[in-house]
Amino acid sequence: MAIGKLFIGRKVRELREANRATQGQFAERIGISTSYLNQIENNQRPVSASVLLALAEKFQIDIADLSSGEGDRLLSALSEALSDPLFENYSPSLQELKLVTQNAPGLAHALISVHQAYRRNSEQLASFDDTHAATLTETTPYEEVRDFFHFVDNYIHDIDVLAERLAAALGIGEGDSHGLMSTYIERHYGVRVVRGAADSEELRRYDPKSRILTLSPYAPAPTRDFQIALQIAQLHAGKEIDTVIAGAGFRTQEAADICRIGLHNYFAGALTLPYQPFLRAARELRHDLELLAARFGASLEQVCHRLSTLQRPGAKGIPIFFARIDRAGNITKRHSAAKLQFARFGAACPLWNVHQAFEMPGRMIRQLAETPDGVRYLCLATQVTKGGGSFGAPRPSYAIALGCEISDAANFVYADGLDMGSRGAFDPIGISCRICERTKCASRAVPPLKRKLTIDHTLRGPLPYRIAD
Structure with missing residues (x-):
């Protein structure tokens, strides 16, 4: 399949700066003129196939990483925000949106955040008094963390590699994960894994003083294994997780705490389903979810979630x-x-x-x-x-x-x-009725935003209105 025009100026500029090269030095190394490189970095000209190959050869990078659609998430979110009737007098072209997301991603994120605040204010302000209204304009901690994982492609390299190394050392993926993890956490951290009481509704409880990890006797085996892995994450990956959270720049401690839960879960998934063994098995089994779950002793949801995180540069799923x-x-x-x-x-x-x-x-x-x-x-x-x-x-x-x-x-x-x-x-x-452009969908729940409706009181079709072209 032919590759479309690639405007990846920001990526090329970041690659040049990472190698501490001037435009002249960088252009000479990949065999193009300085003026051409300048146009590429400013997204005035697309990257040709020969330049793409030169970048991959000279700097040992994966072409897929350069030409990947990692900006699709930001492009989609920005496009959805600008489809709001608030911007009814402005309908940007796809090329305009691409220029913003590729050249000024920070501006795109800021606009999306402003739009989120506007929606919350508009939808809920009527039910709150003035003392509560101000809180509606802020992104909630949960939404802030959700967006963090969304825009890092749901892949945290340092945490993933740390978990994979531990999994290799323990032999996880090749034997009884439950026994391997239980033995490891007891020998290295003095934590004993026990079964909970028959009448307890708790899935998991850890007592730092007695160093006892209690698990529900009724939880499925994959769930119990995941909870042991999560406890290992808290004990083994604390420093690395602190570093990731510090770099995320969350506005509140609540958001940082929510993210910490997510990173503990991320480590647990990467430990029980280690990256390279899991990627090889997924390819070998042609992504048969049931077989992957059986091979690794995981649940279907754990397998599906892990497949969504296989975004390691140079080894993507x-x-x-x-x-x-x-x-x-x-x-x-x-x-x-x-x-x-x-x-x-x-x-x-x-x-x-x-x-x-x-x-x-x-x-x-x-x-x-x-x-x-x-x-x-x-x-x-x-x-x-x-x-x-x-x-x-x-x-x-x-x-x-x-x-x-x-x-x-x-x-x-x-x-x-x-x-x-x-x-x-x-x-x-x-994607969603409010931003879907299909005009003849009988299953439509609400009209699309920024599209005028035609009402004919003498005619009734699948919908009580027609969407103007």
Whole structure:
């Protein structure tokens, strides 16, 4: 597949500055003129294939890292923000948006933050008095942490490598992870793992004084293993996690504490599913989720989440999207390394197969889908149930969604038997009704923003209005 025009001026400039070279020195090394390099760095000209190859050869970098769509997340978020009626007199072109996200990402993040504050104020101000109104303009700590993971591509290199090294030292991925981790945490940190009381509702409890880690006897084995790995994260990776949090620049201690939970979970996932062994197994098994779960003693959700973090430079996995959705349609986990980006506001498209998972528990549902921008995807969805224990214990159900662009579908066993060459086999889906441009969708929940409606009182179609072109 041919590579489109690449405007990667900021990346090229960062690469040159990292090598402490002037424009003249850098241009000479890759065999182009200084003026051409200047135009590239200012995104006035795209990078040619020969220049891209020269960059990869001279500086030992992965072409995929240079030409990757890592800006898609920022581009999608900015595009969604500017689709708000607040900006009804301004409709930027795709090229304008790309120029902003590539050359001034800080400005793009600032505008997105301002838009978030505006939405919270607009939607909730009427129900609050003046003493509470000021708090609505601030990004919540949870949202701040969510955006942190989103914009670092859901991959934390130092934490991932640290966990992988420990997993290799312990032999995790090759034997009984539970026994290996239990032995390690007792020998190195004096922490004893015990089963909790039969009537306890706690999943996990750690007593620093007695150094006893108590786990629920009713939790599934993958959950218990993950909780041991999480305790190892607190004891083994504290310094590295502190460094990541300090570099994130969170505005409040609450956000830092929430991020710490996320980083503990990240380490635990990277320890139980170490990067290179897990990546090799995913390729070998063609991303068969059930087989991966069985090989590593993990749950389906843990496997799907780990697949979404395989973004190590020079050793990336297949770019996938991953989400967890509850019965009310709330997206409680989300990440996308593919072009598909989840809406920051509103529910997911009702035509997406993830909603069918609750109707067919125990099945892996496959769907070929196409978004309004013409990109096609292989979408997978299945239901998972958490909890357990007594008869009356809560057992919340979620739908897990996973997928990739159709160009990568052959790497998934789930693509077998699907007619990916037929245009009619692809369901038209959107990102969210409020920003979807499809004009004839009978499943639309709300009209799209910044589009005028035509009302004809003598005519009624699938919708009570028509969307003007």
